[in-house]
Amino acid sequence: MGLSREASKKILMLAMLLPAVAVIILFLAVPAALTLLISLTELDYRFQWIWCGLENYARLFSSPVLQLIVKATAIYVAGTLAFNTLMGLAIALISTHVHDALGTFVRAVWLLPRVLPSVIWALLMMWIFSPLEHGFLNSLIVRAGGSPVPWTFLYYWPFLFIVNGFIGSSLSGIIFSSAIKSIPQDYIIAAKLDGASGFTIVRRIILPMIKWHIAFFVAYNTLSLLASFEYIMLTLNGGPGFYSTEVMILHAYHLAFGQYMVAMDFGYAATIVTILLVVGLALSVIYWRVFRLRRLMIEPKLE
């Protein structure tokens, strides 16, 4: 006997929910707040809290590299986003219009780069597009009698769009495919009867009907790209040359952890991160409102 039903229900709920909530608070909410605090200090390798107010922010806004890293971030996000969205559309349109088995296969293999450890994907891309003669593409060119092309020196942005785009396109491909599959066949049959070509059907029926899915993907992907730097770090690491691909979050990483742990300028680095966090949170709130995300997030149960 003992406990009332209501009380035992409460205890059960609490006990089952508590671990998750504790983990989220301890490892995600607290660090977010801590980042803001660190950005107001001169915290460095000595790990002493020396408060300095907004000095770090003043330093950042007068920094000569600010313009470079903002520009790199804009190019990186816009380019990767374009690659992800267009490739996702191609995957979705093609895989839903061929035999179902082949279509499923196409979508499945595009998951491959995503599940590969990031290090292996980066290594593969670096080897294939290596500017040296032993790079895979260059070895083909040399064997055919041509001279090697310095791929990653000349075309560093397209290279990064490809490296990152292969990871993100599986997601857009799957989202768009399931959206296309849920379009009632009647519309398409009716259009065909009226003599519409395949191209017209895509442009006039399919694209307008999945435009919210596209907008949703673009919005959500922007957010995650803003703060992602793993594949840049693993490949060009901000180079070639001076800060050509140094995006904001990568710059923060270099300031904090640098190469071989020499930098450790945590206070200043946290400034950039705080700005990204604020932008990220603001964008999330906007998306939450615009896309009524809760509804959209339940939808993916289909399959």
Added chain:
Amino acid sequence: MLKIGKILLYAAAVVLALLPVVPVALLFLLAFSEHPVFIEGFTLKNFEFLKTGVLFPEHPVYSKLYPNVYTVMVNTFLLALGNMLLVVLVASMAAYVISRYSFKGRSALLGAFLVIHGVPASVLLIALYYMLRAMGLLNTLAGVILVKMSVDLPLGVWVLKGFYDGIPWDTEIAALVDGTSRFGAFFRVMLPLVSPGLFAVGLFSFLSGWGEYVFVYTFIQSSTNWTFSLLIQSLFGEMGGINLALVAALSIVYLIPVLVIFLVGEKYLVRVTIGGVKG
């Protein structure tokens, strides 16, 4: 006319299917290549390290710079397994409560999980570094596992909530009427019913831990705690131009569980991919 269009469409589909596969196929060819940097011939000599775990048996001094491959394998496995178990355990309980009970702050909590998932954890690295250092968990696998599982948890909760939502209330009520407690119903009725979800989230978290690079690179210093990702990255950085075939062979060993999971669980991974939205 129609025929040509159809042929072009199928050709495009085949090309599209080859794009992600070709790099992986090339990696295999290189790993079995006789030449250290070009794809040439076929040999197993690049896999010699599997016998003793020592990468450069003929250069003992050089070998000392790198940990034993088997140590690295165990570390990677512990990280992946720890991440998987913690995510599945914690997420399965939380998702059940969120799916089945209405309570104050429920939608706020769900919203928080979604927002957190949307912003990559890389932005928290500095603070996490500080915290792990304060807790004495820097340079330990346990520290990395805790951080990693907290990052993968929101996705796990979202996906599993979807699976719980899909199970009719009647099933649970029937169990309760038959006299089991709420916890008994969860444990003996609900968990088996969402096992595809647990499987999907488990596979995903295992892969996520197995492939992790940034957290390990940032939080771990001593090479005895390295994982495969650090070993391969370090070797590629230093030997990329000298003995690429060896790095490729090591990568193949690193890839085996990934490819097995990909082949076995591809359709489960798709469900996690749609459930959690991240590029």
